[in-house]
Structures are given as C-alpha cells and as structure tokens.
Amino acid sequence: MQGQTLFLGFGSIQQAVTDARLWEPLIRLADYQSTPRTRSESLTFLTHDLQLDTASAEALVLLLESGRFLIPAQSYDPRDRYSRHALFYELSGEDSARVQKRLADSHVLLLGCGGIGNLVATTLATAGVGTLTLVDDDQVELSNLTRQFLFTEADVGQPKCEVLAREVTRRNSHCRVRAFTTAVTDRTDLAALAVSDLLVVSADSPGLTRLVNTHAVASGQEWLNVCYVNDIAVWGPLVIPGVTGCWDCQPLTAHPPHDDPDLAALIKRVNSRYQAPSNGPVNMVASALAALDVLRRLGGFGVPASLNRRVGVWSHELTLDEQPAERDPLCPTCARATPTATDPRATEGAR
Structure with a gap:
C-alpha cells in the first residue's frame, strides 16, 4: 500500500485499487490462494468465510484472473533451473512450459x-x-x-568464438554450441553458415548489416542487429522477411553524400581514423534488451520491442530514441518478399 492506494502487483501487471472496501478481501484472498486452490474454492471462501455476496466474489476472482495475478500451481518448481523465468513467462500471459519448449527447439546464430x-x-x-x-x-x-566478460587474461590470443563456446557450455551443458572461426565478407560466406531460427548481428564490419539484410530477405532468415553508437545502446530492427520492414526500408544510418564524391571521400578518410569507444555498461544494456527480444520472439511471449523500429538508449541522460522501420512497399530489397515461416509466431506482434 502507498497512501490511499493498494497496489496489486508491479510492473506491467500493476493495478491500483483505491476502493478501501476491497483491500482486506483482496489481501485475504491472495493469502488464501498462496496454497493451490480451485476457482470454486476461492469463491466459496469469499462468500462463506468473508460473507461477500456472489457478484462481489466473482468480481474479485475475475480481477486476479484477468490481471494475470494467478498462475497454474504446477508452473513454478524451484527445483527447475528455469523456474524463475517460468514466472516471467506467466507474467506475460503465456504457458511457461510451452515457452520453454519453444526455446529448447530454437537455434540462434550469433555473428x-x-x-x-x-x-x-x-x-x-x-x-x-x-x-x-x-x-x-x-x-x-x-x-x-x-x-x-566471459574472456580472461589467460584467453588472450585465443579465438573468440571458441573461448565463448567453452564458457557458454560451462553455464548450460544442455545447450548445443558450435563455433566457427571465420570471416563473413559476402553472401557466399553467409550461405555457408547453418540455417537458424534467428540471426543476431553484433559484428561491426563495414557494410555487414546491409549484406546480412540482403541475404536474409532473399533466404527468409529472421535477423536482429545489436550495437552501440558511442554511449548509446542500440538494438533493432527485428527483421521478419515478408512481415516487417527490413534494414533498407527506411533510412537508419547516415551516409556520405552521393552527389559530392570529393566530400564523400574526405568523410570516409576521417571516419577510417576513428576508433569508437566501447563501454561495458552500454554493451550490457544493448545486449540485455536485444536478448529479451530474441527470447520473446522465439519463445512466443510478449511483443519484441524492436519490431518495425530501431531503439537507442542514451546512457548519459536515460532517454529513448526510436527510428521507425516499417515496411516500405517500394523497398528495392524486400518489396517482393513473402513470409516463408509456417510457425504462427511469424506474424505475432508484427502487425
């Protein structure tokens, strides 16, 4: 409680109850349901033990049900390594077992x-x-x-992908991890990589995002860009070919002037000498929010924040910057793209 308000839950499910007459019945009902109860048992408790009328009892139970304050008793098992995530999926209104099965069946390629x-x-x-x-x-x-952070001083000089594969496997031996120490410079390189459910691009080679986008649209590969721009943590857009906008649908990055080759060459020379700063906390913000979108997409819960937009968190003043990335029907890259996925998640949240 805060002041004259009782808060049920916090975050996305928070509801404020200002009618003081409901406070005690709601709290008593929540306490009663801390042990698994059926709906019928809860209604009987309210009408018999608390002497509420039937309509009021129905309204209170419905309030908890519709607000996602109740979950099936079997959803949470503290002995399960994913148990706390299960609560998060239930918070989003999804069956946690189905979400976890989708994730277990998913394949992500990190470039x-x-x-x-x-x-x-x-x-x-x-x-x-x-x-x-x-x-x-x-x-x-x-x-x-x-x-x-998964590298140590002892790893200096070792291939990044092999060290990362080793460390990831140490944290979850059930995850199948494959490492490829290879450069990606053209579409042939991309085509040689394993087909995945989602491609995450964080490498910063010049022209890589456009290369990946062209390949992804042609092959039906979903992909997500994650990066930083100085002190801005950036992720998106999540590209679902044939459903969302692609990287080329809207102007998302700056480019040298096409009509002034001398100025363009000068800009290229200046930029080639620039080493972008990279800061751990900024990397962490971009990575965390992008990973959450990947889990949302593959697990089929909630709506990825980066659908049809590129998002930046300005770390120095904690503001959001959004670039629209809706589909352009005249886009030269994806105008003719059609959805290739049969998974119903291909269109969830992308409207």
Whole structure:
C-alpha cells in the first residue's frame, strides 16, 4: 500500500485499487490462494468465510484472473533451473512450459562474439535456447576484457568464438554450441553458415548489416542487429522477411553524400581514423534488451520491442530514441518478399 492506494502487483501487471472496501478481501484472498486452490474454492471462501455476496466474489476472482495475478500451481518448481523465468513467462500471459519448449527447439546464430556477443550468448544459453552457432574470426585481446566478460587474461590470443563456446557450455551443458572461426565478407560466406531460427548481428564490419539484410530477405532468415553508437545502446530492427520492414526500408544510418564524391571521400578518410569507444555498461544494456527480444520472439511471449523500429538508449541522460522501420512497399530489397515461416509466431506482434 502507498497512501490511499493498494497496489496489486508491479510492473506491467500493476493495478491500483483505491476502493478501501476491497483491500482486506483482496489481501485475504491472495493469502488464501498462496496454497493451490480451485476457482470454486476461492469463491466459496469469499462468500462463506468473508460473507461477500456472489457478484462481489466473482468480481474479485475475475480481477486476479484477468490481471494475470494467478498462475497454474504446477508452473513454478524451484527445483527447475528455469523456474524463475517460468514466472516471467506467466507474467506475460503465456504457458511457461510451452515457452520453454519453444526455446529448447530454437537455434540462434550469433555473428560477432565480442562484448555484445558474450552477453547475448550467455543470456540465451542460460535461458534454455537449444542451439547456438557462434561466428567470429577475431582473437581475444587484452583491451577486450573491459566488456567481454566471459574472456580472461589467460584467453588472450585465443579465438573468440571458441573461448565463448567453452564458457557458454560451462553455464548450460544442455545447450548445443558450435563455433566457427571465420570471416563473413559476402553472401557466399553467409550461405555457408547453418540455417537458424534467428540471426543476431553484433559484428561491426563495414557494410555487414546491409549484406546480412540482403541475404536474409532473399533466404527468409529472421535477423536482429545489436550495437552501440558511442554511449548509446542500440538494438533493432527485428527483421521478419515478408512481415516487417527490413534494414533498407527506411533510412537508419547516415551516409556520405552521393552527389559530392570529393566530400564523400574526405568523410570516409576521417571516419577510417576513428576508433569508437566501447563501454561495458552500454554493451550490457544493448545486449540485455536485444536478448529479451530474441527470447520473446522465439519463445512466443510478449511483443519484441524492436519490431518495425530501431531503439537507442542514451546512457548519459536515460532517454529513448526510436527510428521507425516499417515496411516500405517500394523497398528495392524486400518489396517482393513473402513470409516463408509456417510457425504462427511469424506474424505475432508484427502487425
């Protein structure tokens, strides 16, 4: 309670009850239901023990049911490693067992195993995603250790994807992890990689996002970009070919002027000397929110925040910046793309 308000739950399910006459019955009902009860038992408790009329009893039970304050008794098992996540899925109104099964059957390919790849891979594996494919051609450097937290000083000089695969497997031995120390420079390289349910791109090679987008639209591969822009944590758009906008539908990044080649060359030269700062906490914000969208998409609960938009969290002032990424029917890349997935999740939340 706060002031003259009783709060049922917090976060997305929070409801404020200002009618003081309902406070005690609701609290007593919540206490009664801390032991598994049927709906009929709850109604009897309210009408017989608390002497409420039938209509009021029905209204209170419905309030808890419709507000997702009640979950099936078997949904939470503290002996299950995913038990706390199960509560989160139930919070979203989904059956936790079905969500967990979807995740176990899912395959995510991570292109880039640095600061963002470290955190996304760990989050997905420990959440129960069944298969991860890790791709990166870099080796661990000492300067990586400020934000690539699964690497240690002893790993310096070792292939990033192999070290990350080792560490992810240590955290969930049920996750099937494959590592490929290879560069991706063209569509042939992309086509040679395993087909996955979702491709997460955090590598920062010039032109990579557009290359991945072209390949993804042509092949029906869903994908998500995750990055940072100085002190801005960025993720999205989540591209579902034939359903959402793609990377080329809307202008999402700046480009040198096409009508002034001399100025364009000068800009390219200046940019080539720039080393972008990379900060652990900013990486963590981008990774966490992107991983949550991946889990939402693959697990089929909630709506990914990055559908049809690119989102940035400005860490220095804690504001959100959104770039619309809706589908352009005249987009030269995806105008003719059609949905290829038969999974009903292909259209959930993308309208």
